[in-house]
Each structure stands twice: as C-alpha cells, then as structure tokens.
Amino acid sequence: xxxxxxxxVVILLLVMDPIGNIPLFVALLKPVEPGRxxxxxxxxxxxxxxxxxxFVFFGNSILGLLGLSGTSLNIAGxxxxxxxxxxxxxxxxxxxxxxxxxxxxxxxxxxxxxIAGPTAIATVMLMVSxxxxxxxxxxxxxxxxxxxxxxxxxxxxxxxxxxGERGLLAFERLMGLxxxxxxxxxxxxxxxxxxxxxxxxx
Numbered sequence: 001x002x003x004x005x006x007x008x009v010v011i012l013l014l015v016m017d018p019i020g021n022i023p024l025f026v027a028l029l030k031p032v033e034p035g036r037x038x039x040x041x042x043x044x045x046x047x048x049x050x051x052x053x054x055f056v057f058f059g060n061s062i063l064g065l066l067g068l069s070g071t072s073l074n075i076a077g078x079x080x081x082x083x084x085x086x087x088x089x090x091x092x093x094x095x096x097x098x099x100x101x102x103x104x105x106x107x108x109x110x111x112x113x114x115i116a117g118p119t120a121i122a123t124v125m126l127m128v129s130x131x132x133x134x135x136x137x138x139x140x141x142x143x144x145x146x147x148x149x150x151x152x153x154x155x156x157x158x159x160x161x162x163x164g165e166r167g168l169l170a171f172e173r174l175m176g177l178x179x180x181x182x183x184x185x186x187x188x189x190x191x192x193x194x195x196x197x198x199x200x201x202x
Contacts, residue, residue, distance in 0.1 A: 008127060013145045016120050019159075024109075025156045040110075049146045055121050055124050071194050074126060078186030079187065081122075085180040089173050
C-alpha cells in the first residue's frame with residue numbers, strides 16, 4: 001500500500017472514523033458532567049494516540065516477533081477493513097463495535113476500539129512495514145489525523161444537533177463506501193504480492 005502523505009492522513013481518518021463515532025461518544029458521555037466531557041475526550045484520544053504511536057515505532061518488531069510478513073498483514077488488514085466498512089454501511093443498533101459499557105468510559109470502548117481499533121492498528125503497521133524510511137511522515141500523518149479526530153469529537157454534541165441522526169448516518173455510509181474501496185485495493189495488493197512470491201518460489 002504505497003500512499004502519499006495526504007492519502008495517509010485521509011486513510012487514518014477513515015479508519016479512526018471520528019464522524020461515525022460521534023453518536024457513540026454522545027451516548028456514552030451523557031452520564032458524564034458537561035464540564036468534564038471535553039477532558040474525557042482528550043484523555044481517550046491521548047490514549048488512542050499513544051497506542052497507535054507504539055505500533056508505528058514497534059510495528060515491525062512485533063511483526064518479526066510473530067513471524068508475520070507484510071503480505072499477510074496487507075490481506076488481514078484488507079479483510080478487517082472490509083468488515084468494518086460493511087458495518088458502517090449497514091449500521092446496527094449497537095453500533096460498529098457492538099455492546100458498550102455503562103458509566104464513565106475509560107479506554108474501552110472509546111479509545112479502544114472506537115478510535116485505535118484493529119483496523120487502525122493494522123493500517124499504521126502496514127504503512128511502516130511497507131515504507132519504514134518514511135517513519136517521520138507516518139508519525140506526522142497520525143498526529144494530524146488524531147488532531148482532526150479530537151476536534152471533531154470535542155464538538156460531537158454540536159455536530160450531532162446540527163446534522164441530525166440521518167445526516168450523520170448518511171455521511172458514515174459514504175465513508176463506509178470509500179473504506180470498502182480501500183479495503184478491496186489492500187486485498188488485491190496483498191493477493192498480487194502473494195501470487196508473485198509463489199511464482200518466484202516455483
């Protein structure tokens with residue numbers, strides 16, 4: 001998955017899905033005092049950023065430790081991305097990530113898996129494994145995507161009131177369609193690389 005810097009930012013925004021997460025954040029933060037909600041959002045975004053940043057710097061080491069190749073990660077990332085995209089398009093009442101917990105959220109489910117989910121982790125690991133010399137670019141791209149996510153989620157309640165549930169749903173389905181195309185591209189790239197490796201081995 002050879003991507004430009006701008007494409008990396010867009011892809012990371014799509015997999016972190018701040019627009020799609022707005023209803024989830026609004027619902028889970030209702031029991032929290034209004035004055036504290038922004039602090040909770042900042043905390044959860046900081047935790048998610050830390051998790052993703054860890055995979056940016058140590059993703060290759062983790063792949064090596066588990067004996068995984070970039071090709072397998074490409075295919076696995078494409079499959080996960082495709083499943084998430086389908087759930088974005090065909091939204092379920094319990095949301096993309098299933099049942100949620102009550103009380104003030106801490107790490108689960110807002111930081112993980114809503115923001116730093118399997119797809120986002122696989123995406124950053126894939127970017128680094130395909131172009132480790134661009135580590136600085138991936139770090140900056142992740143920082144920008146997380147900053148945009150933070151801003152959108154800080155204004156989640158206002159955005160939700162402004163667009164309404166139907167508007168958010170329509171926008172998330174559009175993002176799901178884009179994500180589907182990215183997932184198929186990842187799968188095709190992975191399969192193509194795998195076939196070439198088989199041909200070279202034969």
